[in-house]
Amino acid sequence: MISFVPEPHLLDSPRGRDWPRPPVPAPVRGTLPATSADVVVVGAGPAGVAVASALWHHGVRDVVIADRTGRPCSRFFGRIDRLGQRVLRSPYEHHPGVEGYRDCELLDFARLHWGKLTRTERREIRMSQSGHRSVVPVDVFDAYCDHLIASHHIGRKAWQARVREVVPGGDAVTVRADRFSVTARHVVLCLGEERRDAPDSWWGGGSAPAGVSYWDESVPVGGRCLAVVGAGLTAAHLIAGALDEGREVHWVVRETGERYQCADVNSSFFRPEGRLRFNRVGWSERLELMSTFRRASIMFEFRPLLERAQAEGRLVVHRGAEVKSIGPGVGGTTVVRLAGGGRIAADHVQLALGTTPSIGEGLLPDDALAVRDGWPELDERTLTHLRAPRVSVVGAAAAMVLGPAARNIDGHRVATTRAAAAIAQVLQGGELPAPAKTAVGV
Numbered sequence: 319m320i321s322f323v324p325e326p327h328l329l330d331s332p333r334g335r336d337w338p339r340p341p342v343p344a345p346v347r348g349t350l351p352a353t354s355a356d357v358v359v360v361g362a363g364p365a366g367v368a369v370a371s372a373l374w375h376h377g378v379r380d381v382v383i384a385d386r387t388g389r390p391c392s393r394f395f396g397r398i399d400r401l402g403q404r405v406l407r408s409p410y411e412h413h414p415g416v417e418g419y420r421d422c423e424l425l426d427f428a429r430l431h432w433g434k435l436t437r438t439e440r441r442e443i444r445m446s447q448s449g450h451r452s453v454v455p456v457d458v459f460d461a462y463c464d465h466l467i468a469s470h471h472i473g474r475k476a477w478q479a480r481v482r483e484v485v486p487g488g489d490a491v492t493v494r495a496d497r498f499s500v501t502a503r504h505v506v507l508c509l510g511e512e513r514r515d516a517p518d519s520w521w522g523g524g525s526a527p528a529g530v531s532y533w534d535e536s537v538p539v540g541g542r543c544l545a546v547v548g549a550g551l552t553a554a555h556l557i558a559g560a561l562d563e564g565r566e567v568h569w570v571v572r573e574t575g576e577r578y579q580c581a582d583v584n585s586s587f588f589r590p591e592g593r594l595r596f597n598r599v600g601w602s603e604r605l606e607l608m609s610t611f612r613r614a615s616i617m618f619e620f621r622p623l624l625e626r627a628q629a630e631g632r633l634v635v636h637r638g639a640e641v642k643s644i645g646p647g648v649g650g651t652t653v654v655r656l657a658g659g660g661r662i663a664a665d666h667v668q669l670a671l672g673t674t675p676s677i678g679e680g681l682l683p684d685d686a687l688a689v690r691d692g693w694p695e696l697d698e699r700t701l702t703h704l705r706a707p708r709v710s711v712v713g714a715a716a717a718m719v720l721g722p723a724a725r726n727i728d729g730h731r732v733a734t735t736r737a738a739a740a741i742a743q744v745l746q747g748g749e750l751p752a753p754a755k756t757a758v759g760v
Contacts, residue, residue, distance in 0.1 A: 328438060328619045329558070331404045331455035335434055339461060340468035350498045351477050356380040356745055358493045358500050360484070360681075361508035362390040362476050365713040365730040367466055368414035369506050372734045374470040375419045376742035381475050382500050384493060388478025391463045397534055398456055401555040406454040407582055407617055410446040412728035413459075414466065418735065422469070424454065427462045451580050453619070484681045486706040504741050506710045509676035511725065516669055520644045526669070529652030530644055533670040541665020542566060545654050547641060548670030549573050550614035551582070556668050557633065558623060567633050568662045570654060574638045576624075577615040582726060593732070596721035597698065604718055605691060612722040614672060636660065675714035675725065682706060693718040700740035701733055710737040 356378055359366050362385035373381055387393050413424035428435065428443055435443070439455055446452035467473050479495035484505055491505045513534050521527050531537045533552050544560045546553050547570040560567050596607060627633035640657035647653035647663045654662040677694050678687055686706040688695045695704045696711055696719050703709045712733040714725035723729040 328442070328453045329405055329617075329623075331436065331439060331453075331457060333399070333404055333457050335457050337431065337434065337457070337461035337464075339464050351382045351500060353498075353500060355382045355500055355502045357382070357504045357506065357741060358491070358502040359383045359506045359508060360481050360493065361385060361510060361713075362387070362472075363394045363508060363510050363713075364391060364414040364463065364727055365508035365510065365734070366506075367391060367463060367472060368416070368730045368734040369508060369712055369738060370472045370475065371414070371421070371466055371470040372416045372738035373741065374472075375416050375421070376738055378738075378742055378745055379471075382493075382502070383472065383476040384479045384481050384495055384500075385476055386478070386480055388476055390467050390472055390476050391460075395456070395460055395463075400534060400536065401552060402559045403555050404456055405619075406456060406459055406727075407551060407580075408454060408727045409452045410443070410454055412726065412731070414463065414727055414730055414734075416731075416734070422465065424459065424462050427465060428454075428458050431458075431461070481681060484678070484709065485683070486686050486703075486709055489708075491706075491708050503745060504708050504710065506712055506737060506741070507678050507681070507715070508712050509678065509715065511673035511675050511714050514671045514674050516644075516671060520641060527645065527652075529646065529650075529665075530667045530669065533668060539666045539668065543568070543651075543664045545570060545652075545662050545664035545667045546670060547572070547654070547667065548614070548672070549576065549616075550670060550672060551616050551620075552670040552672075553614075554616045554620045554624070556670060557627075558620065561623075561627050561632055567627070568654075568664060569633060569635045570639050570641060570656070570662070571635060571637050572640055573614070576635075576637075577613065578618050578621050579615045580618060582615060593721055593723075597719075601690070601718070604721075608717060608722060612717070612725070636662070673714075675717065677715040678711075682709065699736070701737045702740070710741065712737055 357373060359369050359381060362383050366383060367390050370381055370383060410425040415421050415423045425446055442452040479497050481493055481495045483494040485492045490501050490503055492499060492501045493505060513532055526532065533556060543566045545568040546556050549571045557567050557569055596604060624633060628635060639660060642655045642657045644652065644654050644667060651663045651665060652667050654667060686703060688705050694711065694715060696702065696716060697704055698719055701710050701716055701719060712730060716733050717724040720729055720733055724733060
């Protein structure tokens with residue numbers, strides 16, 4: 319069998335180009351949102367932007383967006399830029415736009431700005447138009463999100479706030495944040511994912527010791543030798559950046575080997591038949607599918623780059639290596655001790671241990687959240703909480719309804735389509751659907 323492995327030059331799209339960006343109005347400083355609204359969206363990442371855009375098309379305009387930064391998508395792109403990431407893994411057909419409306423989609427937006435694209439980027443657009451996998455530049459996606467934010471009037475609805483509590487009532491939900499409180503007829507939780515912390519056994523728990531940092535932290539990483547722990551795309555970006563800077567890298571892959579694939583989950587789950595496959599099985603089978611298909615993997619484009627670095631001795635890969643502990647070594651180094659007796663001394667250690675979905679723990683009351691095996695139980699049709707039918711979920715927390723793809727941009731769009739239509743129906747005079755679990759057994 320012949321495998322086609324794309325060259326790593328696809329990873330080198332420019333960042334920071336001067337795109338024609340429409341003005342993005344923001345709330346006036348010193349003011350607060352109204353104390354009531356039709357909808358409150360918690361979180362303004364790509365999922366929150368998708369929800370706000372869809373509600374705009376449904377005629378739902380009385381929306382308050384509460385976000386920890388107050389600037390839509392800023393945390394998403396901040397994380398990406400911290401890694402030096404230049405392209406997205408999701409192809410052009412995966413975007414936070416709105417299904418069912420003749421909106422400007424990501425591919426349309428890129429073609430509108432053809433003159434700003436590199437030769438490689440233009441070729442990727444042609445690949446997408448031909449139905450083949452394509453790579454989307456972060457720069458294009460960033461500018462497209464600005465387009466969505468401006469054209470759907472999202473910027474003026476976004477407020478900086480740390481939401482402390484979401485309290486469901488009979489006909490309303492109250493969102494209490496550090497700076498304000500809003501009572502809404504409906505709430506949508508777009509909470510995203512948080513990094514997975516290291517086991518307490520690695521250094522006794524608590525904050526990472528000197529010489530160790532997580533992938534999403536803004537800390538200086540110096541020295542000649544870097545150790546990276548992790549098996550996914552984030553680890554690959556950290557390694558590539560260190561190699562570009564001329565460092566020696568030790569890569570600790572706790573699995574038996576690296577996994578290279580186009581998407582972060584099996585592509586069959588992006589399609590309707592894949593979601594139907596997931597919906598037709600019970601809860602235990604869904605858990606098994608999630609553990610099988612939601613595993614760390616790396617874009618194929620990294621493979622030649624990393625294999626070449628190995629051959630040249632600039633990258634050492636420790637496969638099937640369980641970490642026993644991480645602590646200080648001699649001469650200011652940090653030592654990673656492996657379960658098999660191996661020992662890696664590095665100037666700095668970076669951890670890329672994956673992410674965990676934020677499902678609303680600490681926000682919703684426990685009886686409303688109804689966690690089962692780490693996941694909230696949701697209505698299959700509307701993505702509302704079974705015990706809080708005025709609270710919807712869009713994003714990774716909806717994975718036990720939509721499957722592994724719920725965590726990525728395409729899953730956001732599918733979830734948004736379902737949730738926004740149900741919300742608009744209720745707000746425009748329809749009845750609140752009776753909660754129903756379909757196809758999820760024991």
